[in-house]
Amino acid sequence: MSNDTNNNPNLLYTEKGPSLKSQFNDFFKQFPHHSLEYTKSIFPIRNWIGRYNLTWLYGDLIAGFTVGAVVIPQAMGFANIVGIPVEYGLYSSFVGMALYCLFATSKDMTIGPTAVMSIILAQTIPRVKADYGDTDFPYLSTDITTTICFFSGIISLAIGLFRLGWLFNFIPVYCQEIFNLIKLNLSIGQLPNLFGITGVETRLNPPYRILIDFCAGLPRTKSDVAIGLISLAFLYAVKYGCAYGEKRSTKYKKVFFFCDEKLFPFRVVKKVPRGLNHVKVPNFEPQLVNAVFKSIHIIVLISLLEHISIAKSFGRINDYKVQPSQEIIAIGITNVIGSFLGAITATGSFSRSALKSRAGVRTPLSGVSSATLVILALYVLTPAFFYIPQAALSAVIIQAVMVLLSRPSYIKTLYYVECNLGLGCLRYCYRSLHNGIFASWGFSFLVLLARMARPRVDTLGRLALATFNRKSDRSDDSIPKYAFVPLEDPSFTTVETPPEGIVIFRFTESLTFPNSNYIDDSIVEYIELHTRRLYKRAVKKDDQPWNETDGLVDAAENEKLSPLRAVIYDFSAISYVDTSGFQALIDVRKAVNKHAAREVEYHFVNILDERVQNALIRADFGRQIPIITESINEKTENNIEEGIEFPKTNKRFFHLTIEEAIVEAQS
Known part of the structure; x- marks a missing residue:
């Protein structure tokens, strides 16, 4: 355990990495050996001659x-x-x-x-x-x-x-x-x-x-x-x-x-x-x-x-x-x-x-x-x-x-998959090869940036696959098996919504500065539309803040929604999270906690990089939640923003499967 972890009980199970000084010492110590190996690698003929x-x-x-x-x-x-x-x-x-x-x-x-x-x-x-x-x-x-x-x-x-x-x-x-x-x-x-x-x-x-x-x-x-x-x-x-x-x-x-x-x-x-x-x-x-x-x-x-x-x-x-x-x-x-x-x-x-x-x-x-x-x-x-x-x-x-x-059928396939080829060909035919190459590559780069900046944020539901019976004397002792697919995918007609009060999100791109604001807005917007708002907002027009443009709140419709208990993030497609990405998750937590008038649980599934998990822990994810309240007053709201001291817990907020995260969120 690192010194930071010993001083702050909220930072859990972080691993002590090598210091910058030790990395430099190792580099200079191994430099002659690596230089020799690098020189040898330039001549692969030595491996087979x-x-x-x-x-x-x-x-x-x-x-x-x-x-x-x-x-x-x-x-x-x-x-x-x-x-x-x-x-x-x-x-x-x-x-x-x-x-x-x-x-x-x-x-x-x-x-x-x-x-x-x-x-x-x-x-x-x-x-x-x-x-x-x-x-x-x-x-x-x-x-x-x-x-x-x-x-x-x-x-x-x-x-x-x-x-x-x-x-x-x-x-x-x-x-x-x-x-x-x-x-x-x-x-x-x-x-x-x-x-x-x-x-x-x-x-x-x-x-x-x-x-x-x-x-x-x-x-x-x-x-x-x-x-x-x-x-x-x-x-x-x-x-x-x-x-x-x-x-x-x-x-x-x-x-x-x-x-x-x-x-x-x-x-x-x-x-x-x-x-x-x-x-x-x-x-x-x-x-x-x-x-x-x-x-x-x-x-x-x-x-x-x-x-x-x-x-x-x-x-x-x-x-x-x-x-x-x-x-x-x-x-x-x-x-x-x-x-x-x-x-x-x-x-x-x-x-x-x-x-x-x-x-x-x-x-x-x-x-x-x-x-x-x-x-x-x-x-x-x-x-x-x-x-x-x-x-x-x-x-x-x-x-x-x-x-x-290339065969015409192959060119046709490429054209249907990526129309950028047609743009490059047209540019080449009317100008030159230079323009054709850079036109198609430049347009491809813009498309890549657009996909990074506007990734899909899928809200997942459960699709029942099968039920396996344990070898037990109990007749009802069985394990349901689920696949988790986007709720809005029209190809799945029998998708079940997650258990009440639980929302599951899956990202299709890493969380980086081009898409952090978009992901932040998408998550908060979905939660505000599909879960009960416990934070008391204006019910009179005169009391409505100037920056609220959605009119008076329909209290009856709000009561039909379930209160939010937990948010589950599926990180299976995320290989990297930069500073802007972490800040987006923190901003989401602040907005969601305010909306739910409580400290909501946040569970993470399939984290591919241990450094991402450690950074999430240092950002105060992976803590026990306080006692649930129906609404939050000014003091509670300030405490949520500043961070409340909670006792140390185990790894119950980081999981290998979504099913495991759902079980923990319901417990």
Whole structure:
């Protein structure tokens, strides 16, 4: 027992917690040990590399080389979308796959350039040039992308090292579905190339504008459309043909899988220079950095959100746990180091991760074999890459992106559950991705605040479930079993009201400052309407206080109501109560005691946190009640407000079940 408890007999069964001084002493004493453990936690590879075996190696090599064959054309194609030389995409893929195994908590993830990040960078480059200020922009687009890559990596690394990955739990699922619009926008942006139409701005304009310009340019269609449509038809024929063969023939399932169109290197455009030709320090010129920082927030947000959502998805599918903060560290280090090699911002790729998972990957070390294939391509295989028509490349991009879109039924479900997705989509279609993401997230935040500030305060009743007989000689010795449900719920027609004089409240949110006043008013209003008022109020109009707006009191109606004996609070949904919440409960007690002209009992059920219980006790909850009086005079009212000394009691005001609280309230 603490000293405060010994001095004040009204403070019951509180536990003595550690002092602030002892907590600081323990922290500094354990600091070296915790620092070492923290450093070890940054490298999860140490947990499994000692158990590495030939079986794992076989699976990793197959999956790694499969993904490597896919990532080479994809990386060059995505760099082409950004508007920079194609080798920059290969640099990004090499660094991401080579380093990820050191920090990975997901065996399936593949880091590199993606469709979403490519279109974001393509839209960001002109914005940075506009924010730079000078009419004559003195730098190349690659200077912008490497600077963005470095600072996005630094920010991501800081978020990961401080273990702030939980912040991304505040991004709702339907905000992530706006990525579907980005992929759709990418496909729409390839239509002019597919038809050979020039003069259509596809990087800055929103989707609706691209479609309008594309339709207006249809009379300028060139012969490229023949190559483009034939290529697109061929890709879909191979895709669905292999899928059909894989489903029908178990014997040749692997053959059909590795014949998938994803392995065809159609995305190569022009000759790729050999080796790592752009190794240098990123450009840190202050004016350029300032322009980059105006747009970097959306790049960091989308890169981390895309990666974490994909990693968690494969973690659920393959039954392993992903640590978001650790994955963010991997993204940060990849982009920081990659920026010195000329890489563009990298993140997790869904299509390549899915391919790796299906190919039978065993550990994150498979990325090394993929990186080996990429660096081999950069130094040895560049003569094998030759030019293909731009229309065919556009066909490959359209087909690859369209298969990643969520099913319409899933989008429809999200729309019915959360209409905020529709707001974000509409904002994106008419403005930009930045506006779409922040419009849906901002509206979601407002909805969250509204739900916190106006939670449901349910008044509960009993729903009889069954009666169990004790093994006893008494024939009437039985235990009734009840469920407690909201009285106003229309789906329950046989709900019994609580015993006379007892009111039960259940909260749906924690008691915090946004909702404390609302909960206070809701409880007091219900009690005043449904229980007898014993506090004598004005019966004459001349004696009515100025602040009473409900007219003269109907004494006859008041007499029909039962006097209040006890209030039961169900805290099963409450995980935290702040100072405003405790003050609201104290204000309720003061108003209710005045209304009932007595000290009402207050019982608490299912308190999840011992600190909440101790704080309630210190606020004088959990005491014996005084002798009941019919009315209170001025002296009694003052005593109630100031707190009356009562003898020490046991834990009869804190319970595990509502039934137990009702029994105690009736005793």
